[in-house]
Amino acid sequence: MFDFISFIPRAVMQGMPLLFGSTGETLTEKSGNLNLGIPGIMYVGAICGVIGAFFYEQSAGGNLNGFLAVAIPLCCSLLGSLFMGLLYCFLTVTLRANQNVTGLALTTFGVGFGNFFGGSLIKLSGSAVPAIVLSGTSAYFRKTLPGAGSGAFGKLFLSYGFLAYTAVIVSLAAAWVLRRTRVGLHLRAVGESPNTADAAGINVSRYKYVSTCVGSMIAGLGGLYYIMDYTSGIWSSDAFGDRGWLAIALVIFTVWRPNVGVLASILFGGLYILHMYIPSGMNLAVKELYKMIPYVVTIVVLVLTSMRNKRENQPPASLGLAYFREER
């Protein structure tokens, strides 16, 4: 019998980093910026949080203050990903560089930045610990709601750290802003036709900057969640893997709707760990084939959405194009 009570919470925990990433990327893409730097930004978000927590744990010794232990990594992570977002905006919006290349460069830089500081932080700070293990800080991030241990309901809905709930709230809020507010309307106008938006008096550059930076900060939280909650504060090189790319794929999967992303990310999270739950006996090789499932599903979804070709399911019309007012 398939064990749903233990499967679903794990699927949710796998899905939340993807949800952060895809919500951030949706906001970014709605402004017409195709940010392929999300994987890098998520690494930077994670490592900045780790750096903050590491130094705080070092200086505080054994007795951590609960509020600071959460606030310091959170702020560091947000600042780090904000910086990455600003860099991307400066290059693509102000300097009108090619978005694909800028994004890939950002990913190279971000993943390198994460792995470098993850691998060298101890050496650079000259401390005596053998590995980065932030169990103290992580304990605060993993604090669950009361009643988490009791019964199926508690396990399914109450057993997550606060960032998981934040992810859901943020994505629902993003969906609401995009569809129901004037800011969202302006943002969509910028993404669909910056010329028209400019003519209507909307500050195109400002909308692009703000939405991309906010999007980056949200995506960076995904990295932080992964390190602090999912891996219990243990950094290992390249552990975050390809989740950033899956988050970008998820944006297409959800047809640019963050509220759909809540369920879609849990589904993807489930697919990601499905190989641990399919009985394959002693044949280890087959397990490797099961790991393909999320990617195959992504491709099928990509193909299906492009074949259905409904008007409301299309990407923002100016996605990937730099806007220059004097260009015809």
Next chain:
Amino acid sequence: MNNKTHTPLFHVSKRGALKWYQSWAIRGAALLLALVLCGLVTTWVTGEDPIAVYKSIWKGSFGSARRAWVLFQNIAMLLCVSLAITPAFRMRCWNLGGDGQMLIGGLATTACMILLAGKLPNWAIIVCMVVSSVLAGAVWAAIPAIFKAKWNTNETLFTLMMNYIATQLVAYYIIVWEVPKGAGKIGIINQATEAGWLPTIGSYKYLLNIIIVAILCVAMYVYLNYSKHGYEISVVGESERTARYVGIKVEKVIVRTMLLSGAVCGLAGMLLVGGTEHTLTTTITSGRGFTAVMVSWLAKFNPIWMIFTSFLLVFLERGAGQIATNFGLSASFADILTGIILFFIIGSEFFINYQINFRHTAGKEE
């Protein structure tokens, strides 16, 4: 009184075409600035003085004959992948699947080496390796291309996902073929018989790969600039509507170009497995598919310039690797330096395409 019109401090306008040496001077200046910043960052991290930093970068690449050969081998492989994806990029088709196409080519090569060893003469195995790797790479690229041509499916994400599928497929076969059982890796294939190993020229292990890639580079240059296919690729890249209007079958060009792209990637995988590594791992491509995007774009999709850009990136990677080893730091340091250089060169494109006109304030003060 209050009818002041606000003049911005500067305004940006498009520039006409610059002379080629002017634009390369701007890029050169950006590169120089980036190198200075890289030196500063390295100094800050390691505490060594900048001159010594540059010295160890140089030593990491050219310190010994073996290091120089490794450098040239890495340049050749990176250049090969860059050449492969360039036709697709000229067409504005973002093939990020270089890694996957290489892996699948390598997998096909490995299959030939393992399954045909002892059954066919050595030359026949090598022919099989070449044919199967080229076919495998081409098929891997054709799948996204067909969907792109037919339904305009997003090729960036499609090829990206194909990378991971290729990785898992390789992981599967590594376990199937693992030697010894339970080791989780294949090890050196046919170490005793050397069946399926590409011949070496003299005692230079890497020379054959380098020569093949050099020939490929010239061939690709000619193909892109002097053939009808190359012209069609450029037209489709500039404007699909124009291409349709003049009677180019856009779908056909997309699929054909991606087939070529994948075939050369498959060949690169073959060179890597059959020529130098003689084994297969899931990380054998070491992310070259992505680095190649930068190489190709930095060179403005010109195969000859790509020799320099791939040299630059590999040189830095080896140099930064050397610094990282010297100071016991993580090898990812190279990625940070590469990132910095890329940001500068990406930014410098702005000054090539646009000019900034400052407000003339003299004599207009209120």
